[in-house]
Amino acid sequence: xxxxxxxxxxxxxxxxxxxxxxxxxxxxxxxxxxxxxxxxxxxxxxxxxxxxxxxxxxxxxxxxxxxxxxxxxxx
Numbered sequence: 001x002x003x004x005x006x007x008x009x010x011x012x013x014x015x016x017x018x019x020x021x022x023x024x025x026x027x028x029x030x031x032x033x034x035x036x037x038x039x040x041x042x043x044x045x046x047x048x049x050x051x052x053x054x055x056x057x058x059x060x061x062x063x064x065x066x067x068x069x070x071x072x073x074x075x
Contacts, residue, residue, distance in 0.1 A: 001035055 008031055015024035 012024045012028050015021070015027060
């Protein structure tokens with residue numbers, strides 16, 4: 001993404017210089033939204049991978065004592 005930054009800026013600047021500010025804004029919005037979603041997918045994939053590896057290596061541990069409902073008064 002960093003390597004594409006100069007190209008992205010040049011495209012947006014060209015559109016602004018050509019008198020097409022709406023198109024430039026649309027391009028930048030599309031670009032940033034697309035890259036954001038790519039980043040979110042990557043982060044979710046990483047989280048899923050860590051979760052699967054942890055479950056495989058250590059299993060799913062249950063709490064030592066039952067979890068109390070915070071709205072229920074203690075016994």
